Amino acid sequence: MKKSVMKGMVAGLALAASAPMTAMAGEGSTSVLLGSDWVLRGVPQTGGPVLQAAYDYDFGNGAAVGIWGSNISSGVEVDVYATYSGESGDFGYTIGYFTYNVDFVDQELAALASYGDFSFGFWNSMQLGGTYTEVGYDMDVSGVGVGLHYGIGTVADYAVSASYPFGDYEGSLAYTSHETAGTNFVLSVSTSF
Numbered sequence: 625m626k627k628s629v630m631k632g633m634v635a636g637l638a639l640a641a642s643a644p645m646t647a648m649a650g651e652g653s654t655s656v657l658l659g660s661d662w663v664l665r666g667v668p669q670t671g672g673p674v675l676q677a678a679y680d681y682d683f684g685n686g687a688a689v690g691i692w693g694s695n696i697s698s699g700v701e702v703d704v705y706a707t708y709s710g711e712s713g714d715f716g717y718t719i720g721y722f723t724y725n726v727d728f729v730d731q732e733l734a735a736l737a738s739y740g741d742f743s744f745g746f747w748n749s750m751q752l753g754g755t756y757t758e759v760g761y762d763m764d765v766s767g768v769g770v771g772l773h774y775g776i777g778t779v780a781d782y783a784v785s786a787s788y789p790f791g792d793y794e795g796s797l798a799y800t801s802h803e804t805a806g807t808n809f810v811l812s813v814s815t816s817f
Contacts, residue, residue: 649684650681650682650683650684651681651682651684652679652680652681652682653679653680653682653816653817654677654678654679654680654816654817655677655678655680655814655815655816655817656675656676656677656814656815656816657674657675657676657677657812657813657814658673658674658675658812658813658814659673659674659676659810659811659812659813660672660673660674660809660810660811660812661673661674661808661810662674662676662694662696662810663783663798663800663808663810665756665775665777665781665802666775666779666780666781666782666783666800666801666802666803666805667781667802667805668805668808669694669696669697669701670694670695670696670697671697672697674694674695674812675694675695676692676693676694676695677692677693678690678691678692678693679691686708686709686710687706687707687708688706688707688708688709689704689705689706689707690704690705690706690707691703691704691705692704692705696726698726698727699726699727701724701725701726702725703722703723703724703725704722704723704725705720705721705722705723706720706721707719707720707721708720714739714740715737715738715739716737716738716739717735717736717737717738718734718735718736718737719733719734719735719736720733720734720736721733721734722734728751728752729751730749730750730751730752731749731750731751732747732748732749732750733747733748733750734746734747734748741761741762741763742759742760742761743758743759743760743761743762744757744758744759744760745757745758745759745760754777754778755777756775756776756777757775757776757777758773758774758775758776759773759774759775760772760773760774767788768786768787768788769785769786769787769788770784770785770786771783771784771785771786771787771798772784773785779802779803779804780802780803781800781801781802781803781805782800782801783798783799783800783801784798784799785797785798785799786798792815792817793813793814793815794813794814794815795811795812795813796810796811796812796813796814797809797810797811798810798812
């Protein structure tokens, strides 16, 4: 899932359930991405063209839920997640619960934070064990979004990306590198409605 997906089940749903119905007037959004591949934490997941779609519902009080799907090399992956986000000035945070339904089922808890253009994320796998930590920096260079990413789980990965909006769409080109999976270039086009 990309940065837009980075918005915990227990905290988020408990807050949503306790909020007055008038405060829960939320908003849904859908996103679609077509790409040359999908690289997760530096590792290619499809080895070819990818089609991804997501639906997010924001309750308007910091809590959100969503479903995301993608083709992968062994079939289809469908993930369900719940998050709670907030911000104060330049500081933002998200806590989240993610369930991955692929050839196996895994769950992760995530704690994400941002300050200005910098971001930090910590992911903890509940079934498979292990953690993943990432740092990033995003900036705008003459209308082009430039992103830098470094992550480490069992091994390290990094990425450099550039994105540019055109009309209702956004094009992106990313270079990724992983200590054991090698390097990849990924081209994608996405839209949200």
